[in-house]
Amino acid sequence: MIEAADELGLLTELAREPLTPTEIADRAKIDRTMAYNFLTVLVWNGILTRNGDHFALDEALHTEVTSGALPLLRIEGWATRDHLNGTGIVAALRGHRRPPEIDDRYVGALAEAMLRGARASAPHLARLPLWRDRAHLADLAGGSGGYAILLCRMYPRLRATVYDRREMLEHTARAVADAGLDDRIALEPWELRGDPVPAGHDCALLSHVLHLLDASARAELLGRVRAALAEGDPVVVHDFLPGTAAGAPSPEEAASAIDWLANGSGFLPGPDELGAEMATAGISVRGVTPIAATRTAVVSAACTLGLPGRHSSPSGSAERKARR
Numbered sequence: 632m633i634e635a636a637d638e639l640g641l642l643t644e645l646a647r648e649p650l651t652p653t654e655i656a657d658r659a660k661i662d663r664t665m666a667y668n669f670l671t672v673l674v675w676n677g678i679l680t681r682n683g684d685h686f687a688l689d690e691a692l693h694t695e696v697t698s699g700a701l702p703l704l705r706i707e708g709w710a711t712r713d714h715l716n717g718t719g720i721v722a723a724l725r726g727h728r729r730p731p732e733i734d735d736r737y738v739g740a741l742a743e744a745m746l747r748g749a750r751a752s753a754p755h756l757a758r759l760p761l762w763r764d765r766a767h768l769a770d771l772a773g774g775s776g777g778y779a780i781l782l783c784r785m786y787p788r789l790r791a792t793v794y795d796r797r798e799m800l801e802h803t804a805r806a807v808a809d810a811g812l813d814d815r816i817a818l819e820p821w822e823l824r825g826d827p828v829p830a831g832h833d834c835a836l837l838s839h840v841l842h843l844l845d846a847s848a849r850a851e852l853l854g855r856v857r858a859a860l861a862e863g864d865p866v867v868v869h870d871f872l873p874g875t876a877a878g879a880p881s882p883e884e885a886a887s888a889i890d891w892l893a894n895g896s897g898f899l900p901g902p903d904e905l906g907a908e909m910a911t912a913g914i915s916v917r918g919v920t921p922i923a924a925t926r927t928a929v930v931s932a933a934c935t936l937g938l939p940g941r942h943s944s945p946s947g948s949a950e951r952k953a954r955r
């Protein structure tokens with residue numbers, strides 16, 4: 632019902648002001664009797680409230696809509712239709728892997744949702760002392776750039792490159808321009824499942840990225856990250872990691888675990904398992920910090936000597952040249 636109200640544009644309209652059934656029918660371009668029936672059922676289900684002949688959003692929903700939760704709602708609606716359902720979970724259990732990209736129609740919504748998420752969690756990442764002496768961050772699948780933006784604001788000597796799909800980078804460009812950081816944050820089209828991590832970085836961030844990939848693709852990505860960095864360079868992972876905070880998984884962690892089952896990544900590692908995956912790639916975990924507000928965790932790690940046979944040359948450039 633909430634999705635239907637959003638599709639008709641009513642959540643945004645009603646967040647501005649209460650409306651009568653006639654006003655709603657006209658704005659949503661639906662029959663007046665049907666509009667009245669729809670509104671009545673929304674009231675019965677606690678989604679709207681009625682005061683005389685005016686209908687308004689329930690207080691909790693009003694807060695959600697005005698604080699920018701609609702993009703997330705739209706993405707969840709898409710995921711439910713696409714794969715986050717019984718059929719999708721069964722297909723994933725039988726080996727189906729959905730690609731990491733969201734449908735093109737929802738890239739803008741994802742960009743907005745990620746910016747909103749970054750407002751809550753980026754300050755926790757930015758507090759890590761490891762950024763202080765760093766010069767050039769690789770923000771891999773960095774989305775709308777919320778993390779690169781905050782880190783560059785807090786560390787005036789840091790530059791960043793956000794790597795992501797071309798479709799996403801259009802939105803990143805806007806956020807970076809709004810922040811006035813075009814001179815310090817570069818954007819590079821990049822393919823998560825195969826492109827090397829370019830040379831020239833001395834730290835990397837993987838925020839909400841590993842859950843898009845299954846274990847073998849994660850290992851392969853971590854290997855590419857390691858190959859691009861020098862020994863001692865920091866790698867920060869930010870994701871849902873049930874088991875970091877004491878007690879049972881939070882409702883957010885439990886719900887996100889359904890997502891990772893349905894997308895086929897099966898991303899359920901606790902901190903120890905993720906630490907083992909990273910160690911295999913030559914990246915050693917130094918600390919894991921839960922973020923209470925977002926129920927996510929920040930893993931700070933550093934590149935070690937790497938796998939036998941792998942060079943740990945500065946920024947990986949020599950290694951890449953050797954392969955050419």
Ligand SMILES: C[S@@+](CC[C@H](N)C(=O)[O-])C[C@H]1O[C@@H](n2cnc3c(N)ncnc32)[C@H](O)[C@@H]1O
Nearest residue numbers: 731732745772773774795796799822823838839
């Ligand atoms: C969940 S978002 C995380 C964004 C950002 N790191 C953050 O934490 O807000 C996942 C990101 O992966 C990007 N992505 C998905 N598939 C990709 C692909 N095949 N190549 C490059 N980026 C991809 C998406 O565009 C999106 O920005």
